[in-house]
Amino acid sequence: MEYLLEQIASYRKEIEGYQISNPQQLEEFRIKFLGTRGLTKSLFAEMKNVPNEKKKEFGQVLNDFKQFAEKKFEHAKASTGNNQSSDNEELDLSLPGDAIQIGARHPITLVRNRMVSIFQRLGFSIADGPEIEDDWHNFTALNLPENHPARDMQDTFYIHQKPDWLLRTHTSNVQIREMQKGKLPIRIICPGRVYRNETVSARSHCFFHQVEGLYIDENVSFADLKQTLYFFVKEMFGKDVKVRFRPSYFPFTEPSAEMDISCFICEGKGCRICKHTGWVEILGCGMVHPAVLENCSIDSNKYTGYAFGMGVERPALLLYDVNDIRLFSENDARFLKQFGSAV
Ligand code: DAH
Numbered sequence: 001m002e003y004l005l006e007q008i009a010s011y012r013k014e015i016e017g018y019q020i021s022n023p024q025q026l027e028e029f030r031i032k033f034l035g036t037r038g039l040t041k042s043l044f045a046e047m048k049n050v051p052n053e054k055k056k057e058f059g060q061v062l063n064d065f066k067q068f069a070e071k072k073f074e075h076a077k078a079s080t081g082n083n084q085s086s087d088n089e090e091l092d093l094s095l096p097g098d099a100i101q102i103g104a105r106h107p108i109t110l111v112r113n114r115m116v117s118i119f120q121r122l123g124f125s126i127a128d129g130p131e132i133e134d135d136w137h138n139f140t141a142l143n144l145p146e147n148h149p150a151r152d153m154q155d156t157f158y159i160h161q162k163p164d165w166l167l168r169t170h171t172s173n174v175q176i177r178e179m180q181k182g183k184l185p186i187r188i189i190c191p192g193r194v195y196r197n198e199t200v201s202a203r204s205h206c207f208f209h210q211v212e213g214l215y216i217d218e219n220v221s222f223a224d225l226k227q228t229l230y231f232f233v234k235e236m237f238g239k240d241v242k243v244r245f246r247p248s249y250f251p252f253t254e255p256s257a258e259m260d261i262s263c264f265i266c267e268g269k270g271c272r273i274c275k276h277t278g279w280v281e282i283l284g285c286g287m288v289h290p291a292v293l294e295n296c297s298i299d300s301n302k303y304t305g306y307a308f309g310m311g312v313e314r315p316a317l318l319l320y321d322v323n324d325i326r327l328f329s330e331n332d333a334r335f336l337k338q339f340g341s342a343v
Contacts (some may be wrong), residue, residue: 001050001051001058001271003048004043004046004058005058005061006060007043008043008061008062008065010066011033011065011069011328012068015029015033015068015069015072018021018072020072020076020080021080022080022090022287023080023090023091023097024090024094025080026076026077026080027071027325029073029076030073033073034066034073034095035071036136037202037321040062040065040069043062043065044062046091046201047059047062057176061158068124069088072325073116076211078115082333084209089163093112093160100294104336104339104340104341105323105339106328106336106338106339107316107328107336107339108209108312108313108316108328109315109321110316111210111284111312111315111319112191112312114213114236115189115191115232115236115310115312115315116191116211116273117190117231118231118235118236119189119213119232120189122231123187123229124184124187124188124189124199124213124215125187125188126188126189126190126191127174127177127178127187127188127189127190128174128190128192129168129171129173129174129177129190130168130173131167131168131192131193131194131195132159132165132167132168133165133166133167134164134165134166135164135165135166135175137168137173137176137177138156138168138169138170138172138336140295141155141176141290141292141295141296142172142173142176142251143251143252143289143291143292143295144251144252144253146154148251150249150250151250152185154169154170154196155196155197155198156169156195156196156197157195157197157206164287166197167171167194167195167196167342168192169194169195169196170194170212170309170341171191171192171194171210171212171309172212172213172252172307172309173189173192173209173274174188174192174212174297175190175212175214175252175288175292175296175307176292178190178214179214179216179292179293179296180297182297182298183291184216184298185215185216185217185304186199186214186215186216186217187214187215187216187217187220188214189211189212189213190211190213190214191209191210191211191212192209192210192212193207193208193209193210194207194208194210195207196208200326201326202323202324202325202326203325204266204325205313205325205326205328205329207329208311208312208325208342209311209312210309210310210311210312211309211310211312212306212307212308212309213228213230213306213308213309214288214305214306214307215305215306215307216288216293216298216303216304216305217303217304217305218302218304219304220287220303220304220305220306221287221302222255222287222304222306223228224306225285225286225306225308226245226289228306229243229259229283229285229308234257236315237261237264237315238264240262240267241261241262241263242258242261242268243262243264244259244260244279245257245258245259245260246258246259246260248284248286250284250286250291251289252286252288253284253285253286253288253289253306253307254286254287254290254305255286255287255288256286257284257285257286257309258281258283258284258285259281259282259283259284260279260280260281260282261282262278262279262280263277263278263279263280264318265318265321266278273318274312280318282311282314282315283308283310283311283312284308284309284310285306285307285308285309286306286307286308287305287306287307288303288304288307288311293305298329313325313328316328321341
């Protein structure tokens with residue numbers, strides 16, 4: 001019995017000093033101390049040789065020893081990372097690591113950021129508004145009362161439980177929200193997502209993005225609008241791009257215009273992209289209608305302003321030579337990662 005206790009004490013010492021730094025050493029330890037033919041097992045087998053009155057004492061020492069060995073084993077198992085299987089592959093720290101996939105900015109984000117930063121340099125600040133909007137902010141306040149025919153072009157999705165709520169059809173709702181705040185002058189740029197009840201095809205989608213601009217102050221004129229947009233076009237599409245304004249109609253501006261740029265794919269010669277006209281329409285604009293100012297409690301005798309709104313998808317299609325608008329929202333990483341280095 002004395003001899004056995006001494007042996008247990010020396011095994012304990014051995015376990016204490018046992019170095020386990022890889023799965024192989026862990027397995028060796030297990031076999032030696034805890035295996036079916038290991039030391040613990042053979043010590044238990046000695047029980048039959050221990051006198052009856054000492055059996056209890058010896059059993060306790062032995063159980064303690066077994067727990068001690070098991071603890072050491074569990075601890076080493078966790079720290080060698082070998083806690084799933086007994087496969088004894090060594091960890092090779094010299095192997096090259098798995099490359100971390102770095103995401104890329106979405107092409108729509110890239111184009112939007114470029115647009116916004118050009119206007120920021122001109123002193124415009126960013127304003128934001130809700131995508132779920134009420135009828136008044138999206139239509140009525142913009143001089144588009146119920147049953148106005150111009151609503152036809154902007155059919156959208158309505159919220160069942162709240163028929164007055166809809167998914168905004170343009171970012172022009174942000175104009176109204178900013179004007180309502182009553183702080184003048186206003187010089188804002190509003191990027192955001194908008195929705196229309198459109199059939200999804202290569203050229204149109206039921207959601208897309210716009211960037212809206214609004215400048216309200218005393219003595220703001222159409223000349224200011226043109227000058228600002230000329231600057232924008234040169235910065236965005238290049239110095240040689242030509243610009244033309246066509247008279248148009250929007251209920252919220254008077255006069256209203258649409259702005260085209262010369263097709264920078266064919267340099268105005270005519271191609272599939274510009275439908276052989278040499279021009280590509282990129283935005284709508286005009287002088288804010290006095291009724292819109294008054295709807296937002298702004299004195300239209302004192303203040304004037306201009307506004308414009310443009311889509312992001314179309315310039316993105318042109319700039320990156322993409323031929324299907326649906327690609328922008330399919331989340332196919334093979335498509336999206338091509339724009340990683342684009343700016
Ligand atoms: N909201 C118009 C649309 O979605 C675009 C637009 C045109 C915005 C003229 C304006 C503007 O601010 O002045 O078709």
